[in-house]
Amino acid sequence: AQSVTQLGSHVSVSEGALVLLRCNYSSSVPPYLFWYVQYPNQGLQLLLKYTSAATLVKGINGFEAEFKKSETSFHLTKPSAHMSDAAEYFCAVEGGNKLTFGTGTQLKVEL
Amino acid sequence: EAGVAQSPRYKIIEKRQSVAFWCNPISGHATLYWYQQILGQGPKLLIQFQNNGVVDDSQLPKDRFSAERLKGVDSTLKIQPAKLEDSAVYLCASSPRAPQQADTQYFGPGTRLTVL
Numbered sequence: 001a002q003s004v005t006q007l008g009s010h011v012s013v014s015e016g017a018l019v020l021l022r023c024n025y026s027s028s029v030p031p032y033l034f035w036y037v038q039y040p041n042q043g044l045q046l047l048l049k050y051t052s053a054a055t056l057v058k059g060i061n062g063f064e065a066e067f068k069k070s071e072t073s074f075h076l077t078k079p080s081a082h083m084s085d086a087a088e089y090f091c092a093v094e095g096g097n098k099l100t101f102g103t104g105t106q107l108k109v110e111l
Numbered sequence: 112e113a114g115v116a117q118s119p120r121y122k123i124i125e126k127r128q129s130v131a132f133w134c135n136p137i138s139g140h141a142t143l144y145w146y147q148q149i150l151g152q153g154p155k156l157l158i159q160f161q162n163n164g165v166v167d168d169s170q171l172p173k174d175r176f177s178a179e180r181l182k183g184v185d186s187t188l189k190i191q192p193a194k195l196e197d198s199a200v201y202l203c204a205s206s207p208r209a210p211q212q213a214d215t216q217y218f219g220p221g222t223r224l225t226v227l
Contacts, residue, residue, distance in 0.1 A: 009151075032213040043115065043202055043218030044154070051213040090153050094213060098167065101153025 002027045002095035006102035014110050019063075019078040021105045023091030026072065032094040033074045035065055038104075039087045047089075050074060061085070081109045113137065115219035117203050123225045129191035132222045136185070136205030142166070143180055144216060145188050146202040154202055160186065161209050190224075198226045 007022040025031055032051055036044040048059025055067045065076045076089060086109045091102040116135040124130050136143050142161050146154035157176065159167040162183035171178065175194070180186040190197055200223050204216040 036218075041220065043204070043220045044216075045218070046215050049213060049215070092153070096167075097214075098156055098159070099154075099216065101155070103151065103153050 002031065002093040002100050004033075004091045004093045004100065004102040006089075006091050006105050008105055009103065010106045010108065012108040012110060013081045015083055016080050019076070019081045019085065019107065021076040021089050021091075021107065023065075023074045023076065023102060024072050025074060025091075025093050027093055027095065029095075033065075033067065034092040034094070034099065035059065035063070035074075035076050036090045036092060036101075037061075037087050038090065044090065047076070081107075083109050083111070085109055115203055115205055115217055117201075117219040117222055119222055120220065121223045121225075123227065124193055126195055126226050127192040129189065130193055130224060131187055131189045132201050132203075132224075134186045134188070134203030134219060136203070137207075137217055140205035140207050140217070141183075141209055142206045142214075143186050144204040144206075145178055145186070146204065148200040148202055148221070150199070157188070193224075193226045195226050198224055200224070 003026045005024045034049045035047040038044045048057045050067045058064045063078045088104045088106050090104045092099045145157045148154040158171045158178045160180040178188045200221040202221045203219045206214045206216045
């Protein structure tokens with residue numbers, strides 16, 4: 001069965017600093033991996049997804065993620081944090097046409 | 112394009128009462144999902160429809176939860192009777208095609224249920 005682990009339930013960065021949100025996956029087959037963002041009182045919105053094409057995936061709002069098979073990781077990064085990036089971020093893996101989500105990482109951006 | 116609509120946005124009930132949530136997916140989307148998101152956890156799939164047929168309901172507690180998608184458009188999720196542990200946000204999502212790999216799901220804003 002597929003699963004994902006998100007390290008760090010809360011991450012705090014300064015505005016303009018690098019954002020790094022960690023996700024490790026477990027899958028018996030080549031995985032499809034996703035990052036979703038959830039703003040307060042809103043549903044989840046797709047940031048980006050890995051579908052076995054390029055290992056470096058670019059998403060919306062300046063985010064990108066790199067698939068590393070050797071490390072079973074799919075970490076999310078953004079070079080420079082903005083106040084509007086404050087939200088909860090979920091990593092997910094697909095198996096059997098179903099998504100399994102991690103427990104989420106709350107990103108706080110400070111001035 | 113209108114997004115996924117859900118109502119109500121908030122609901123507070125006593126345990127053992129019943130409650131229903133409604134979802135209207137994006138027009139033309141074939142697949143509809145219901146998720147349960149407990150505080151501090153990621154969303155967990157409850158049931159998945161393709162048009163008006165159930166694709167997967169393996170994680171739906173069928174002794175108290177039921178869902179339907181009549182006419183393959185909007186959907187209703189019901190809990191009867193509710194328990195304290197049902198307190199969660201219930202998210203509806205839809206995707207354009209029949210379930211297939213790496214399809215993007217579009218989420219509604221959710222219904223926050225509090226069971227007292």
